[in-house]
Amino acid sequence: MHEQYAHMICERREEILARMDAAVRMSGRTLDDVELVAVSKTVGIPEVLAAIDAGYRTFGENRPQELMRKLEGLGSIVDLPSVRFDMIGNLQTNKINATLGRVKLIHSIGSLHLAEAVSSRAARRMEAGELKAPQPVLIEVNVSGEETKGGFAPNDLRRHMDQLQNLCGIDIRGLMTMAPRGNKDVARSCFSDLRDLRDELAVSSGLALPELSCGMSEDFEAALVEGSTIVRLGRVVFDPMFEVL
C-alpha cells in the first residue's frame, strides 16, 4: 500500500476520533462507550491492512462473498481473533451458514423470516457443537419509512418482538437503522426515534438491548449525540476524496 494512503488513513482516524469524542461527550459518555466499525465493503485487502496498522479492529461488510474473500485473504497475514468483522448488509438465507460464527455481530436482521432462518441455523450449529453461543444480532428498523429501505417498520417490530425474543439461536443486542441522506435534522430525529423505540422495547420485552447501531460518514456525530453505541463508517475512513465536513 502506498505510504500516502497509509498516511491518509492515519490522519483521518485522528480526525474521526476527535469528532466522535466531542459528540459522545454531549451525550454524557466517553469514547470507550462506543465502537467504530470501519466499513470496508468498497476497498480491498491492502486498504484493510493499512486500516489495521492505523488502529482499526472491527470491519463491516455487506456481502457474504466479500466477507469470505476478506477473511481468507487476511487469515494468513493478521491475527484474526483480534481483527473482527460485522455483517451490516442484506443477508440472503442461502448465505447464512457461511456467515454464522464468522462475524461478531449481524446488524441487519430486517424481517421475522430472516430472524427465524438465522436462529434455526445457529441453533442447529450449537447442537452440533460448532457454535458456542447464540449469534449476536441487531434488529434493523426502518425508522424513516422510506420505501427503498429494509428493516422492520416500528409497529411491525412492536408486534413481532415476542416472537423474536423466543428465538433461541440469536442474541438480540439492540437496534440498527440508516437515516435518509442529505438532511442532518431529519437524520438526527431518526436516531432519537430509534433510541426511543429501543427504550420502549427494552421495558416491554425485558431485554437490555444495549446497542444502537447508527451513524455513517455524513451523520455520525448526530447519531452519537442521540446515543448511538456503534457507528458504521465507510467513506470517511477509506475514501481520500471524501470531503470531511
Ligand SMILES: *Cc1c(COP(=O)(O)O)cnc(C)c1O
Ligand atoms: C456502506 C454502508 C455504511 C457506510 O456508509 P458511509 O456513508 O460510506 O460511511 C454503513 N452502513 C451500511 C449498512 C452500509 O451499507
